[in-house]
Amino acid sequence: MKFFVDTADIGEIRRALAWGILDGVTTNPSLVAKTGRRFEDVKREILALCHGPVSLEVTTEDEAEMIAQGKALAAEGPQVVVKLPLTRAGIAACKALTDLGIKTNVTLCFSANQAILAAKAGATYVSPFVGRLDDISMDGMALIEDIVQIYRNYGFTTQVLVASVRNPVHVLQAARIGADVCTVPYGILDSLFNHPLTDSGNAKFMQDWKKVPE
Numbered sequence: 001m002k003f004f005v006d007t008a009d010i011g012e013i014r015r016a017l018a019w020g021i022l023d024g025v026t027t028n029p030s031l032v033a034k035t036g037r038r039f040e041d042v043k044r045e046i047l048a049l050c051h052g053p054v055s056l057e058v059t060t061e062d063e064a065e066m067i068a069q070g071k072a073l074a075a076e077g078p079q080v081v082v083k084l085p086l087t088r089a090g091i092a093a094c095k096a097l098t099d100l101g102i103k104t105n106v107t108l109c110f111s112a113n114q115a116i117l118a119a120k121a122g123a124t125y126v127s128p129f130v131g132r133l134d135d136i137s138m139d140g141m142a143l144i145e146d147i148v149q150i151y152r153n154y155g156f157t158t159q160v161l162v163a164s165v166r167n168p169v170h171v172l173q174a175a176r177i178g179a180d181v182c183t184v185p186y187g188i189l190d191s192l193f194n195h196p197l198t199d200s201g202n203a204k205f206m207q208d209w210k211k212v213p214e
Contacts, residue, residue, distance in 0.1 A: 001180065001182055002023035002024065002180060003182060004052075004053070004055075005026075005183070006031070007027070007031055007185065007186050008032045008042050009031075010042070010045050013046060015186070016189055022050075023181070024053035024054060024183075025054045025055070026161075026163070026183040028057050047076060047077045050079065052079060053079055056076075057083035058082065058083065058084055058093075061085075061087070071097070071100070071102070074103070082103065082105070083105045083107050084105070084106055084107065086106050086110075086126075091106070094106055094121040099122070104121075104123045104124050104125070105127055105161065106125070109128040110128065110132070112143060112146040115151075115158075116150060119157075122158075123158045125181065126147070126160060127162075128147060128160070128163065130143065130162055130164050130165065130170055131166040132164045133164075140164070141173045141177065147160050148179060159180035159181055160180050161181040161182075165185070165188060168188060168191055168192055171184060171192065
């Protein structure tokens with residue numbers, strides 16, 4: 001399973017890349033707004049840092065404008081993945097951009113039927129939001145199971161990118177189900193390292209090493 005970090009914070013991306021386990025980056029307008037910086041500046045720095053897939057989202061609801069923005073974003077670098085909403089206009093734009101050889105990520109997916117539409121339109125990735133489903137007392141990971149099974153049934157090549165990840169358990173469940181990608185906030189990615197027995201065991205090793213004669 002690939003790991004993407006879901007952030008527009010340059011410092012977080014640098015730290016995640018330093019671990020050597022990061023495959024890509026996903027962003028959205030809300031994450032960019034949190035930085036308080038110009039999108040052009042954020043985009044340029046992310047693309048300079050990350051050579052894996054970088055999802056950059058369109059900022060319009062109009063199909064023709066989505067296609068135009070998608071072409072412009074894709075021209076920024078070979079790692080760019082154009083992020084589109086799972087709307088009628090978004091799916092039409094996905095098909096048009098896919099036909100041009102542009103990579104796409106269809107986002108805000110909340111049902112298996114929507115995921116089928118994304119795959120039919122040739123999306124490179126589909127992003128089901130598991131945390132937001134959990135928030136309304138639905139089972140977000142059950143949706144991932146459904147999508148993975150349906151895609152296997154029909155040989156769809158669209159990759160299942162688990163998004164809106166809220167905790168390390170979501171990451172584990174995504175891996176068990178066989179999702180292609182999990183995009184996680186930096187804090188959750190960092191937390192995957194944590195285990196009290198690792199900490200105590202390492203502390204004991206370091207303590208005992210001091211007793212070894214020089």
